[in-house]
Amino acid sequence: MIHNIPAMLKNMPRNGGTTLRMRRYNPLNTATVPLGNSGVTPPPQQLTAVNIDAELDFYGTYIILNEQVTLQNQDPVLNEAAQRLGVSLRQTEDELTRNMLASTASFINCVGGTNGDNPTEITRSDVDVIIRTLADNNAYTIADNIEGEDRFGTAPVRDAYFALGSTQLIGDLEQVNGFIAKAQYPSQMSTLRPEWGSVSNLRFLLSSIGSITPSGSNNGNDVYNIFCVGMEAYAVVEQDGYSSQFIYRPPIYDGPLALNASVGYKFAQTPRITNDAWVLNLRATLSV
Amino acid sequence: MTSTVIQQGSFTSTGEAVELQIRSDVDWVEVDNYTQLGTQQTPGRGVQFRWQRGMAAGTGVEITKADGADTLQGEVMATGGFTLLDTSDQTPGTLNSTITAISNAAIPVVTNSGTNGLSAGDVVRIINVTGAQQLGGIDYTVGINTLTTTTFSLDYMAQIVAGTTGSWRKIDFDPQFYPRRRFITAISQASSAVITLSVTHGYTAGQAVRINVPSEFGMTEIDGLVGNITAVNATNNTITVDIDSSAFTAFSFPLTAAVPFTQATIVPIGQTATGAFANSLDDATDNQSFIGIRLGAGIDGPAGSTNDVIYWRAGKSTLIQ
Numbered sequence: 001m002i003h004n005i006p007a008m009l010k011n012m013p014r015n016g017g018t019t020l021r022m023r024r025y026n027p028l029n030t031a032t033v034p035l036g037n038s039g040v041t042p043p044p045q046q047l048t049a050v051n052i053d054a055e056l057d058f059y060g061t062y063i064i065l066n067e068q069v070t071l072q073n074q075d076p077v078l079n080e081a082a083q084r085l086g087v088s089l090r091q092t093e094d095e096l097t098r099n100m101l102a103s104t105a106s107f108i109n110c111v112g113g114t115n116g117d118n119p120t121e122i123t124r125s126d127v128d129v130i131i132r133t134l135a136d137n138n139a140y141t142i143a144d145n146i147e148g149e150d151r152f153g154t155a156p157v158r159d160a161y162f163a164l165g166s167t168q169l170i171g172d173l174e175q176v177n178g179f180i181a182k183a184q185y186p187s188q189m190s191t192l193r194p195e196w197g198s199v200s201n202l203r204f205l206l207s208s209i210g211s212i213t214p215s216g217s218n219n220g221n222d223v224y225n226i227f228c229v230g231m232e233a234y235a236v237v238e239q240d241g242y243s244s245q246f247i248y249r250p251p252i253y254d255g256p257l258a259l260n261a262s263v264g265y266k267f268a269q270t271p272r273i274t275n276d277a278w279v280l281n282l283r284a285t286l287s288v
Numbered sequence: 289m290t291s292t293v294i295q296q297g298s299f300t301s302t303g304e305a306v307e308l309q310i311r312s313d314v315d316w317v318e319v320d321n322y323t324q325l326g327t328q329q330t331p332g333r334g335v336q337f338r339w340q341r342g343m344a345a346g347t348g349v350e351i352t353k354a355d356g357a358d359t360l361q362g363e364v365m366a367t368g369g370f371t372l373l374d375t376s377d378q379t380p381g382t383l384n385s386t387i388t389a390i391s392n393a394a395i396p397v398v399t400n401s402g403t404n405g406l407s408a409g410d411v412v413r414i415i416n417v418t419g420a421q422q423l424g425g426i427d428y429t430v431g432i433n434t435l436t437t438t439t440f441s442l443d444y445m446a447q448i449v450a451g452t453t454g455s456w457r458k459i460d461f462d463p464q465f466y467p468r469r470r471f472i473t474a475i476s477q478a479s480s481a482v483i484t485l486s487v488t489h490g491y492t493a494g495q496a497v498r499i500n501v502p503s504e505f506g507m508t509e510i511d512g513l514v515g516n517i518t519a520v521n522a523t524n525n526t527i528t529v530d531i532d533s534s535a536f537t538a539f540s541f542p543l544t545a546a547v548p549f550t551q552a553t554i555v556p557i558g559q560t561a562t563g564a565f566a567n568s569l570d571d572a573t574d575n576q577s578f579i580g581i582r583l584g585a586g587i588d589g590p591a592g593s594t595n596d597v598i599y600w601r602a603g604k605s606t607l608i609q
Contacts, residue, residue: 109549273557
């Protein structure tokens with residue numbers, strides 16, 4: 001679960017309606033002409049902005065267990081159910097952010113490969129284009145650099161944007177010129193569990209539920225969406241006073257014979273890109 | 289807690305398929321065509337319809353009236369019946385390797401072998417067309433201008449050099465989150481640029497959009513600019529933005545030899561904070577996926593014919609471990 005790692009957390013105030021309004025002010029022009037000594041006041045600039053809105057949605061699921069299951073089964077079924085529900089909750093949150101990015105982020109196709117498709121497999125030139133575009137857009141890197149050390153087989157790692165993709169990309173990623181595997185970092189102190197390695201100023205976090213557009217390429221192959229993210233590019237909005245809830249209702253609440261228990265979760269959330277110039281979807285197919 | 293959720297409703301048919309949003313999900317559904325139950329028609333029409341989980345998609349049981357009589361008779365529907373919906377499922381339809389030609393008409397027309405089974409307004413993804421590789425991987429709204437069992441128009445696509453053989457897939461559902469990124473097929477040179485999009489866009493005036501136009505499309509001056517939508521045209525599927533493109537290089541959709549390239553896109557980024565639209569929330573990111581069931585239309589379909597009054601009931605049984 002990687003897609004909420006770079007996300008900002010924002011809160012919808014209680015009783016604030018259904019939609020959170022954020023606002024991003026546009027850059028002003030610089031003022032490189034001297035004021036001079038005429039005493040004449042120069043004209044002002046107009047401050048402009050874009051409103052960025054996110055409508056909260058509520059999600060949840062549950063299971064029902066007959067009392068005889070928890071009474072007679074040798075497994076701790078309720079404990080197992082709680083664990084699976086916990087994973088389901090976090091995975092739902094992750095997939096929502098993933099699907100939002102797939103629906104709304106700008107994209108750049110990989111075109112440097114040789115597999116004859118559009119987009120092609122990922123190559124170093126495609127990585128360079130993404131990094132240059134994010135840097136041109138004044139996106140801040142998320143991860144600090146890792147200084148080189150006198151350790152065999154390691155190499156320094158640049159400060160980096162995060163790239164969030166599917167584990168299906170591992171083979172092609174390791175063929176990209178300049179790829180440094182996580183194990184070759186001089187220090188493992190600032191790495192993340194899903195991190196696979198880095199290329200130039202991109203550090204790749206991979207997941208088995210990374211974004212895929214089925215049959216999305218020119219040749220009808222699956223397209224792998226690699227979300228390349230700078231700092232504060234997108235947010236996850238939660239409802240104040242309504243964080244995720246785990247709900248267990250024992251059988252006593254069920255009917256005259258109290259036969260069934262239920263266990264579930266619910267939460268309110270919506271993901272939203274807050275600066276579209278700081279998140280780009282690098283689309284790729286596989287080499288084989 | 290341990291029961292069956294039953295929901296009900298009614299609608300007046302428009303002659304088109306109807307999608308019922310039923311959050312409880314559906315294990316069974318019953319439909320009465322109230323209008324046709326009260327009349328006799330020749331040919332006889334379907335008046336009651338049923339579907340239960342386990343039946344194949346698009347099927348169902350139909351009770352029809354005999355020609356000009358109230359006598360009821362039953363039959364199994366092979367097509368045009370009930371189909372479960374979960375629009376969060378982004379799996380595209382079956383690969384149809386049936387394209388034999390795409391014309392060079394002002395609105396390109398695709399010719400397919402066999403029967404395409406499409407309806408006007410459906411969305412189709414074009415795949416690997418010889419001589420028209422630039423169309424590959426792009427979704428198009430189809431069939432509004434031209435639709436037969438063996439042809440369908442790419443309604444909002446610019447004129448192309450003709451293509452030959454290729455494939456297509458039907459795309460049943462939009463991406464999950466609104467407002468969605470869309471592919472650009474044309475941009476005018478005008479004081480307020482008019483941008484044509486390949487799929488019915490769903491945007492509204494007042495939304496701010498970023499315009500991504502790679503060099504292969506010519507109008508590089510507009511690449512990366514943010515414009516505010518000042519007007520939308522549903523007929524032509526265009527948006528008008530407050531960007532003066534009159535002096536820009538002409539927009540030109542790439543030819544087949546340009547592949548691979550990045551497609552031109554519109555990306556909604558927010559809502560203009562000034563003017564009449566400042567207080568609109570139309571741009572709000574929203575998960576629009578739903579669960580429900582689609583009812584086929586027509587005299588033998590559960591969604592009925594135009595002006596038929598339809599009543600429906602649907603149930604979902606709770607699953608207990």
